[in-house]
Amino acid sequence: MSKKTFNPFDETSFLEAQKAFIDAWSNLSRVMSHDDRVSNTTNVNNAWAQAMEFWGKTTNNMLPSDVQHVFTNLIEQAKIYNLLGEQFNSFINKYNTLDKSSEDWRARLESYFNEFATVFSGRGNEASNVFKQMLGTWHQLPMDTIQRTMSSTSLMPGDFLQGLKNDALNAATEKYLSVPGIGYTRESQEAYLNGIRLWTDYQNALNDFNSANSRVGIQALEQLQKKIFALAEEGKEITSLRQIYDLWVDANEDAYAKFAYSKEYRKLYGELVNRLMKYKQYNQQIIDESLAAMNIPTRRGVDTLKERQQELRRTLFITKQTLKNHEKQVQELKNKIESLESEVAKKQSVSVKADKKKKTKQAVVKKASSKKAKKKAGKKAKKKATVSKPKSKAKSRSTKKQASSGKPATVAPGMTLIKF
Amino acid sequence: MFPFQMRPDQIANEIYEFNSKLAQGLNTLTEIGDIEVGVSEKEVVYEEDKLKLYHFIPHVNKPNPVPLLIVYALVNRPYMADLQDGRSMIQGLLDAGLDVYLIDWGYPDGGDRYLTLDDYINGYIDRCVNEICDRHNLKKINLLGICQGGSFSCCYTALHTEKVKNLITTVTPIDFHTKDDLLSHMVRNVDIDLLVETVGNVPGELLNWTFLTLKPFRLMGQKYMDLVNLLDDTKKAKDFMRMEKWIFDSPDQVGEAYREFIKYFYQQNGLVKGNIKFGKKIVDLENITVPVLNIYAKDDHLVPPDSSKALEGCVGTKDYTALEFPGGHIGIYVSGKAQKMIPPSVAEWLGKRTK
Numbered sequence: 001m002s003k004k005t006f007n008p009f010d011e012t013s014f015l016e017a018q019k020a021f022i023d024a025w026s027n028l029s030r031v032m033s034h035d036d037r038v039s040n041t042t043n044v045n046n047a048w049a050q051a052m053e054f055w056g057k058t059t060n061n062m063l064p065s066d067v068q069h070v071f072t073n074l075i076e077q078a079k080i081y082n083l084l085g086e087q088f089n090s091f092i093n094k095y096n097t098l099d100k101s102s103e104d105w106r107a108r109l110e111s112y113f114n115e116f117a118t119v120f121s122g123r124g125n126e127a128s129n130v131f132k133q134m135l136g137t138w139h140q141l142p143m144d145t146i147q148r149t150m151s152s153t154s155l156m157p158g159d160f161l162q163g164l165k166n167d168a169l170n171a172a173t174e175k176y177l178s179v180p181g182i183g184y185t186r187e188s189q190e191a192y193l194n195g196i197r198l199w200t201d202y203q204n205a206l207n208d209f210n211s212a213n214s215r216v217g218i219q220a221l222e223q224l225q226k227k228i229f230a231l232a233e234e235g236k237e238i239t240s241l242r243q244i245y246d247l248w249v250d251a252n253e254d255a256y257a258k259f260a261y262s263k264e265y266r267k268l269y270g271e272l273v274n275r276l277m278k279y280k281q282y283n284q285q286i287i288d289e290s291l292a293a294m295n296i297p298t299r300r301g302v303d304t305l306k307e308r309q310q311e312l313r314r315t316l317f318i319t320k321q322t323l324k325n326h327e328k329q330v331q332e333l334k335n336k337i338e339s340l341e342s343e344v345a346k347k348q349s350v351s352v353k354a355d356k357k358k359k360t361k362q363a364v365v366k367k368a369s370s371k372k373a374k375k376k377a378g379k380k381a382k383k384k385a386t387v388s389k390p391k392s393k394a395k396s397r398s399t400k401k402q403a404s405s406g407k408p409a410t411v412a413p414g415m416t417l418i419k420f
Numbered sequence: 421m422f423p424f425q426m427r428p429d430q431i432a433n434e435i436y437e438f439n440s441k442l443a444q445g446l447n448t449l450t451e452i453g454d455i456e457v458g459v460s461e462k463e464v465v466y467e468e469d470k471l472k473l474y475h476f477i478p479h480v481n482k483p484n485p486v487p488l489l490i491v492y493a494l495v496n497r498p499y500m501a502d503l504q505d506g507r508s509m510i511q512g513l514l515d516a517g518l519d520v521y522l523i524d525w526g527y528p529d530g531g532d533r534y535l536t537l538d539d540y541i542n543g544y545i546d547r548c549v550n551e552i553c554d555r556h557n558l559k560k561i562n563l564l565g566i567c568q569g570g571s572f573s574c575c576y577t578a579l580h581t582e583k584v585k586n587l588i589t590t591v592t593p594i595d596f597h598t599k600d601d602l603l604s605h606m607v608r609n610v611d612i613d614l615l616v617e618t619v620g621n622v623p624g625e626l627l628n629w630t631f632l633t634l635k636p637f638r639l640m641g642q643k644y645m646d647l648v649n650l651l652d653d654t655k656k657a658k659d660f661m662r663m664e665k666w667i668f669d670s671p672d673q674v675g676e677a678y679r680e681f682i683k684y685f686y687q688q689n690g691l692v693k694g695n696i697k698f699g700k701k702i703v704d705l706e707n708i709t710v711p712v713l714n715i716y717a718k719d720d721h722l723v724p725p726d727s728s729k730a731l732e733g734c735v736g737t738k739d740y741t742a743l744e745f746p747g748g749h750i751g752i753y754v755s756g757k758a759q760k761m762i763p764p765s766v767a768e769w770l771g772k773r774t775k
Contacts, residue, residue: 067449070664073644078442081645085435089428105422228423237425241434245645252637260602260634270609277611277618284618303533303620310534317543 084248085241109228113221195286198279205275209268216255223251438648445651452654455662457499460510462522466551470526473548476514483519484767486585486774487552487561490522491545491576493568494677495627497669498524500753501566504662507754512763518770523548523569527671533620537575537680538698545576549583560585562770567591567723567749568681571691574731578707579698586773588713588766591749593723594705595730597689602634603722604686612687616679624670634721663754692730705731711739713769715762720749741769 063071091112227247231238238244259265288298466473490510492498501522502510513520523545528535552561563584565573570592577584596604616622632639650656690696696703712735716728725744732740743765745752752758 063446063450064452066455066665067452067661069668070644070647070661071446071449073640074442074446074647077641077644078439080641081438082435085431088424089431092424092426092428092431232423236423238423239425241426241431242438242645246642249637249642253635256636257602261600261605266605266609269606270611274609274611274614277614281614281618306531307534310539314539314543 081241081245084245088241088244106229106232109225113225191286195279195282198275198282202272202275202279205268205272209272212259212264212268216252216259219255219258220248220252223254224248227251441648441651445648445657448651448654448657449661452658452661455658455665457504457662457665458502459505459508460502460514465521465555466548468544468547470528470532471544471548472524472526473551474522474524476510476520476522478517478519479514480517483517484770484774485519485556486558486770487519487521487556488513488588488770489548489552489561489563490520491563491565491569491573492523492525493566494525494540494673495568495670497666497671498522498566500666500750503666503754504659506759507659507756509753509758509763512759513766516763516767518767521548521552525671528621528674529672530621533675535674536676536698537572537684540677541572541575542579542698545572546580546583549576549580553583559583562586562588562774564588564590564766565592566753568593571685574691574705574708574735575696575698575703577710578703578705579701581707581709584710586711586713586770587708588715588769589728589731590715590762591717591720591723591728591752592714592731593685593727594734595689595692595727596686597692598724598726598730600724601727603630606630607682607686610682612679612682616675620675622673622675622678624672627673628668628670631722663750692734694734705734706736708735709737711741711773712737713741713743713766715743715745715752715765717745717747717749717752719747719751722749739773 091109224247227250228238238247284299288300291298461477462474463477464472465475490498490501492501502508505511510520510522525544549561549563553559560583563573563577563586565571565588567590570589571594573587573589574592574594577587593601598604647657647660650660684690684696688695691703691705694702694704694706712731714728714731716723716725718725720728729742732742745758745761747755747757752762
């Protein structure tokens with residue numbers, strides 16, 4: 001048994017069907033030149049684009065999640081490529097009816113692009129839808145994404161009112177909003193009216209933004225026309241659909257950049273974000289009021305807690321850092337004290353040694369003088385014993401010396417030592 | 421001369437071939453499997469909240485003695501600097517003998533809602549710098565900022581000049597009011613206080629679309645048309661998917677920090693005007709007296725070259741070097757051209773200033 005797992009893209013029937021379709025379309029194109037017939041071909045081709053979208057949707061689920069969005073974008077681009085091919089096929093068919101040597105093709109191309117432009121010139125939803133069709137997934141401009149992203153914070157899903165945007169509804173809403181609140185529930189009536197007012201403001205901003213965006217499509221067509229004319233003047237040829245596609249992308253980027261860098265865009269974009277945020281904030285307040293009524297923690301309350309907690313963490317870090325610095329300082333001081341102590345101890349040890357040396361020297365000197373004295377005293381005593389009585393002073397000095405030295409006094413011959 | 425030199429049947433055939441390539445090439449997409457990112461060996465050396473400080477294992481025995489800390493942006497994920505073998509700025513820096521650290525900010529959630537730029541710059545970055553200084557027993561390290569991380573690195577250096585030896589900025593916005601700065605143009609009229617109070621943390625998805633909207637037809641359309649031609653080569657298709665993974669891997673933006681960045685940097689152009697205040701200190705780029713290497717991309721559609729080049733007139737250093745990369749905002753990290761140019765230039769410049 002083959003180890004290869006089932007893969008929907010191994011299925012070639014889709015490609016075979018496509019081949020048969022393209023062949024038929026191609027044959028049809030060759031034999032047709034009348035505008036109405038071409039228009040019919042276009043409808044058939046749209047059906048093919050729809051079939052391709054269906055195929056894309058069914059196979060997308062079988063792909064790994066990482067590549068699903070890439071696949072979706074590929075299908076979108078393939079659809080655009082098919083549409084572009086169909087449009088230029090139609091144009092070339094029209095060109096085939098012309099005198100090849102004439103310069104009439106410029107007028108034809110202009111009128112062809114003008115047909116596109118009239119579709120783009122519609123206001124409001126129509127323009128917006130045409131723009132979206134032309135751009136495939138590209139219509140998902142930031143605000144649409146904001147709307148989808150924020151839908152979770154709204155009472156209602158972000159896109160659910162898309163179908164209701166039109167001038168008539170705006171007029172009716174304005175009229176309704178002018179009615180003042182009355183009675184016991186006046187406050188809540190006014191709060192809801194305010195919500196509707198904010199929503200209307202946002203819808204108006206969105207319409208303005210989309211209308212301005214749709215002009216990019218028209219300007220891109222003008223740019224594309226200019227680019228084609230420029231190529232013709234330089235004598236360059238367009239030999240593939242991909243070349244046309246790349247020119248079309250360049251033209252769109254140029255037109256978009258011109259719009260995006262304008263003051264108008266900055267203003268419209270700012271208005272759109274700000275009004276959407278006001279509306280979303282209103283929704284949050286309503287939700288918070290309901291939660292508070294049920295004694296459930298509100299977003300506002302949780303935000304306060306988070307803010308305080310962060311402030312506490314900041315204080316904690318500062319305290320930790322201060323403590324760390326203090327510990328460092330204490331350690332430095334300890335080190336300093338230890339070093340001072342060891343210095344003192346060293347000095348003390350030197351001075352003790354010096355003292356000891358001094359004392360030893362003194363002791364030696366004393367010993368020597370004591371010996372001398374003793375010798376002298378012995379001589380005197382001997383003399384006295386033989387000649388006269390000993391002097392009391394001399395006796396007393398001798399006794400003192402004996403006491404201070406702690407050594408037994410040397411007793412002169414013929415004398416008795418008396419201990420007190 | 422009529423420029424269209426093609427017949428209807430040729431158009432039909434071209435469409436058929438394109439659709440065939442697409443259908444057959446989708447087979448490749450199913451076989452791609454897991455998409456790995458990050459090639460260089462690394463270890464976590466410090467963690468705090470959702471932040472991770474990585475240390476990449478040096479590729480040479482005696483790397484540059486002063487380590488290099490890469491400060492990534494809060495937008496998107498830092499593995500872009502180490503995407504895959506042969507397409508990694510970090511790999512190049514390691515090969516060139518540098519000792520590399522990287523801050524990964526992680527994915528913030530509601531609990532991080534009130535983190536300010538002061539918390540990021542004087543808090544997280546400072547603690548990471550301290551950690552590296554402690555590990556290497558140094559008082560100063562080298563800093564390399566990527567995009568918004570470059571703006572943060574400038575702020576940090578201006579505030580903690582005693583801890584930075586050399587500063588490198590790559591595709592870094594400094595002057596937020598240059599004529600060709602579409603991002604700045606878009607947010608100028610947005611009530612950013614209202615937006616952040618309403619949404620809290622700003623969804624990463626919203627940022628993605630904002631960036632793609634700068635060139636919507638190229639980035640959301642033409643790019644996928646080009647992919648069809650790569651689908652018969654699994655490796656090329658996988659490389660495309662790896663890049664795609666990075667582009668759409670966008671963490672939410674912490675509400676308070678986002679508010680401050682948009683208001684002070686984008687709307688008030690405070691980095692150039694010198695009136696941004698973190699805590700009690702004003703960020704004055706004039707305080708940056710350490711050597712500065714400023715790398716910008718010639719075709720950058722997110723951070724216009726003029727925005728980056730403005731750094732020269734703001735810093736107080738006498739050792740300023742500018743390097744122009746002939747490519748775009750992302751190409752400066754992942755293109756083959758960048759691998760040959762950026763890491764060796766950084767290593768050489770640092771080598772002269774750290775030995």
